[in-house]
Amino acid sequence: LAKTTQPISMDSYEGQEVNITCSHNNIATNDYITWYQQFPSQGPRFIIQGYKTKVTNEVASLFIPADRKSSTLSLPRVSLSDTAVYYCLVGGRMDSSYKLIFGSGTRLLVRP
Amino acid sequence: EAQVTQNPRYLITVTGKKLTVTCSQNMNHEYMSWYRQDPGLGLRQIYYSMNVEVTDKGDVPEGYKVSRKEKRNFPLILESPSPNQTSLYFCASSRTPSQGQETQYFGPGTRLLVL
Numbered sequence: 001l002a003k004t005t006q007p008i009s010m011d012s013y014e015g016q017e018v019n020i021t022c023s024h025n026n027i028a029t030n031d032y033i034t035w036y037q038q039f040p041s042q043g044p045r046f047i048i049q050g051y052k053t054k055v056t057n058e059v060a061s062l063f064i065p066a067d068r069k070s071s072t073l074s075l076p077r078v079s080l081s082d083t084a085v086y087y088c089l090v091g092g093r094m095d096s097s098y099k100l101i102f103g104s105g106t107r108l109l110v111r112p
Numbered sequence: 113e114a115q116v117t118q119n120p121r122y123l124i125t126v127t128g129k130k131l132t133v134t135c136s137q138n139m140n141h142e143y144m145s146w147y148r149q150d151p152g153l154g155l156r157q158i159y160y161s162m163n164v165e166v167t168d169k170g171d172v173p174e175g176y177k178v179s180r181k182e183k184r185n186f187p188l189i190l191e192s193p194s195p196n197q198t199s200l201y202f203c204a205s206s207r208t209p210s211q212g213q214e215t216q217y218f219g220p221g222t223r224l225l226v227l
Contacts, residue, residue, distance in 0.1 A: 020214065032213035043116075043202050043218025044155070051213075087155065091213060097208040099170055100216070100227055104154035 004088045004103035016021075020106050022088030025069050031062060031091035033082045038085045038105070046112045048073065066093050075108075083110045115138045116219035118203050124225045133222050135190045135203030142192040143206045143214065148172065148199040149221075152198075156204065161186055162209040181219055193226045 005023040012018045019023055024033070032051050036044035048055060050062040050071070061074040087106040116137045125131055137144065145160035147170075157170030161180040175197055177189040185204075190197060201222045206214035 002133065034213070034215070036216070043204070043221055044216070045218065046215045049213065049215070089216075091210065098143070098155055098160060098168070100160070101171065102147075102155040102157075104152065 003101065004009055004090055006086075006088055006106045008104065009109070010079055011111065013111050014079055015077050018078050018082070018108060020075075020086055020088075020108070021070055022073070023070045023088045024088070027068050027090055028082075030092065033062070033068075034059070034089045035062065035071075036072045036087045036089060036102075038087065044102075061077045061111075069101050075088040078110045080110050080112065082108065084108060115219070116203055116205055116217050118201075118219040118222050121220065122223050124227065126227050127194055128192050130192060131167075132188050133190075133201060133203075133224070135186045135188065136184050137203075137205040137217070138184065139205065139207070140183065141205035141207050141217070142183070143209045144180065144197060145170065145187070145204050145216075146176070146178065146188045147202045147204065149202060150181060150196075150199050156227075158188070158201075158227065193224075196227045198224060198226045 034049040035047045037047050038044040048060045048062045052064050055062045061070045083106050087102045087105045119134045142163045146158040147155045156172045158176050159178040163169040203219040204216045206216050
C-alpha cells in the first residue's frame, strides 16, 4: 500500500504560486495520484488527478516525474479562498483490498 | 443534485450508548466508505464497501460496524461508543471500487462527542 508523506503546513501570500509535494515511494504500477481540497467543517473535494507527467485543469496543475515516487500540486496565483487542507491520495489496491489511504494533509494558509 | 448525505450532523452521547450515523448517496455508486478525521492524523478509513453486502475493514475498524443492505445506504454503527471515538466522521462514495482513480464524493461530516 502506497503511504504518502506531505509537509504539515505551508504559508503563502495572495498572488503567489504554491507548490505542494507529496512523496509516495511505494506507488504501484496501476496507482493513480489524486489531490483533494478540504475547507473547515466540510468534506474533501476533488481537485485533480494524474498518472504520469503533467495534468492541468482550471484550478491546478499536477506534476509527476518519470519514477512517480512523488507528485507536486501547483496552485497558480493563490487567493485567500485557497486556504485549506490539501490531501494527496494514492490508489490503495493490494491483493483483494480496496483500501484508500489518505495522508495527513498539508495545511495551506494564504495571507493577504 | 448529486450528493452524499449524513445524519445527524452533530451528536453528543455518553459512553456505551449505541448509536448509528446514516449515510446515503443518490449517484448509484458502488463504493462507499467511512472515515474519521482527528487533528494531526488526517483522514483514516474505517470501513469500506464495494457493493451491496460486501464490506471490508479499512485502517481503523476497531469499535465500529457497518452494513450495506442497499446500494444507496451505508450506516456506521458504534455499538458501545467510547471517548476515543470522539471525532469528525465523513462518509464518501465513488462510482466503482478502483485503484484510486475514481473520484471520491464526500458527505458534509458528522461531529461526534462521546462523554
